[in-house]
Amino acid sequence: MRRVSFTAALVFTGIGLFSAQDHRAPQIESIREAELRADLFFLASDAMRGRLTDTPENALTAEWIKARFERLGLSPAGADRTYFHPFSLATATLGSPNTFVANARETAPVTLKVRQDFYPLRFSASGHVKGPVVFAGYGISAPAQGHDDYRTGTYAGRVVLVLNHEPGEHDPNSPLDGVVTSEAEGALRKTLAAQAKGAAAVLFVADVHNHPGSDGFDFAARYFWPDNPPRIERYALGSLVDQVRIPALQISAAAASRLVSRSGRTLEELARTADAPGGLGAVSIGEPEIEIVTTVTRRVVPSRNVLAMIEGSDAALKDEWILICAHYDHEGADPSRIFNGADDDGSGTVGVLEIAEAYALAARAGRRPRRGVLFAAWNAEERGLLGAWAYADQPLVGRDRIVAVLNMDMIGRNEEVRSAGDPRFLGLDVQTAESNRNAVNIVGATRSPDMKAAVERANAAVGLELKFRYDNNESNLMRRSDHWPFLQHGVPAIWFFTGLHPDYHTPDDRPERINYAKMEKVVRLVYQTSWEIAQRTGRPRLASGPRNQ
Numbered sequence: 001m002r003r004v005s006f007t008a009a010l011v012f013t014g015i016g017l018f019s020a021q022d023h024r025a026p027q028i029e030s031i032r033e034a035e036l037r038a039d040l041f042f043l044a045s046d047a048m049r050g051r052l053t054d055t056p057e058n059a060l061t062a063e064w065i066k067a068r069f070e071r072l073g074l075s076p077a078g079a080d081r082t083y084f085h086p087f088s089l090a091t092a093t094l095g096s097p098n099t100f101v102a103n104a105r106e107t108a109p110v111t112l113k114v115r116q117d118f119y120p121l122r123f124s125a126s127g128h129v130k131g132p133v134v135f136a137g138y139g140i141s142a143p144a145q146g147h148d149d150y151r152t153g154t155y156a157g158r159v160v161l162v163l164n165h166e167p168g169e170h171d172p173n174s175p176l177d178g179v180v181t182s183e184a185e186g187a188l189r190k191t192l193a194a195q196a197k198g199a200a201a202v203l204f205v206a207d208v209h210n211h212p213g214s215d216g217f218d219f220a221a222r223y224f225w226p227d228n229p230p231r232i233e234r235y236a237l238g239s240l241v242d243q244v245r246i247p248a249l250q251i252s253a254a255a256a257s258r259l260v261s262r263s264g265r266t267l268e269e270l271a272r273t274a275d276a277p278g279g280l281g282a283v284s285i286g287e288p289e290i291e292i293v294t295t296v297t298r299r300v301v302p303s304r305n306v307l308a309m310i311e312g313s314d315a316a317l318k319d320e321w322i323l324i325c326a327h328y329d330h331e332g333a334d335p336s337r338i339f340n341g342a343d344d345d346g347s348g349t350v351g352v353l354e355i356a357e358a359y360a361l362a363a364r365a366g367r368r369p370r371r372g373v374l375f376a377a378w379n380a381e382e383r384g385l386l387g388a389w390a391y392a393d394q395p396l397v398g399r400d401r402i403v404a405v406l407n408m409d410m411i412g413r414n415e416e417v418r419s420a421g422d423p424r425f426l427g428l429d430v431q432t433a434e435s436n437r438n439a440v441n442i443v444g445a446t447r448s449p450d451m452k453a454a455v456e457r458a459n460a461a462v463g464l465e466l467k468f469r470y471d472n473n474e475s476n477l478m479r480r481s482d483h484w485p486f487l488q489h490g491v492p493a494i495w496f497f498t499g500l501h502p503d504y505h506t507p508d509d510r511p512e513r514i515n516y517a518k519m520e521k522v523v524r525l526v527y528q529t530s531w532e533i534a535q536r537t538g539r540p541r542l543a544s545g546p547r548n549q
Helices: 006-013 033-043 044-053 057-069 189-194 217-224 253-262 268-271 340-363 385-394 449-459 483-490 514-535
Strands: 084-094 099-102 108-112 118-120 129-133 158-161 201-206 250-251 285-292 296-310 321-327 370-379 402-408 439-443 465-467 494-497
Touching: 006 285, 033 044, 033 057, 033 340, 033 514, 044 057, 057 099, 057 340, 084 385, 099 253, 118 217, 129 201, 129 253, 158 189, 158 253, 158 285, 189 201, 201 253, 201 321, 217 250, 250 483, 253 268, 268 285, 296 340, 296 385, 296 494, 321 340, 321 385, 321 514, 340 402, 340 514, 370 385, 385 483, 402 514, 449 465, 449 514, 483 494, 494 514
Parallel strands: 129 158, 158 201, 201 250, 321 370, 321 402, 402 494, 439 465
Antiparallel strands: 084 296, 099 108, 099 285, 118 250, 129 285, 296 370, 439 494
């Protein structure tokens, strides 16, 4: 656990700045399990058909949340004085032509086949590129974490060959977020990093030294671009995809082996060099030249978050904000099943509404928080945290004025892991629901001891069992909810989470299975924590040093 200096602790504690009466959040008793239950039985009803992004039921949910905020008398915090924060999603279809010629300068060039030897990624730009190939390790540019594969070399006009994944992906002490998949590891982020260096295109290949025998390229290609469209569209954040101006392709290990053959090393030998501490830099592989054509058709899909606010009362602090959030989308329905999403994340959504009501009642009684409070219901979380990313990337208030983010996602059940072999619970200990009957996980606390301390103080009056155990776990929970984008932008953020269970992402995640008495306690804990942070003069800080302790 990271330490916080005595000075920082003193500043955040704000000793003597408010009375014992101020310590208890006003109107906390208004958060009641009966109201949570009534809202959730509506939100997660069969009539809402799982609230899938870009469906009528999803749009209706947004309107319902907006109406609730409006009825409470909260001010709109969206765009143009509305309750909505619009953003764009992007989907893609594979067009034609898509071609790849290796060793294009030689007398016997090799023509590769799309969906057999290569395929464009969904966010790829369409284009025609011809140029030499250079190897750049994992293609990660994360100087703040001590790794930059572009620290040496020339990339302008070249095609960059990079590995999938990241160095030290199974090392708890990796500077790239331990065993949590780092944000810089994603193919879209790597493509933007290559583009920023002037690369003409980027090629991805399996990190065969870490995942031997994992190529299975034919199957992977046809899964990526299936013959029949999937039930749920595959989305990316439109504002990020719009930035991509170069082709990005996945190629088979066999194709990559051809490209690196003149380097005198095998693909596996070359890949092993990419684990060099700090990043690799450009490595010549004999200047093989390729010529590629990519054709990817993008479709823009409008989406929206729902935001409201209550203004702060302190002249010095009212322009700073506490953000309380959850996501309202889920997995929709197929012809025979409805994925109701009661716990994921109907529970968090109705929790936001209850906390918003408590703040509204307190304001009517003359007790406003010193800082302002934003209430956010994100869309498209299940599609990749896209609503939260849209706001974190381009917030409607200054990002430096967002003091803390308190995220609720799956706060209505007891964590239960029945088998260590279930891939849905990778890295989690076998545990019974009974053993977690009064427990809540606090995810992200290692990034800010101040936030951890605030939760612990707030819990003194609530009495839950707090567990701080999943920040550096191969389950990847640290990056699987809407606090993550804010952490990536340097904003202290934590996730309140009562844990995975066998009904997670199944049709059995229904409102009648929620533990409403415990949920009431969790929501009160979030409210009390937010009130404490809103009232204190000092603001929470992120820890310095390693991010994976």
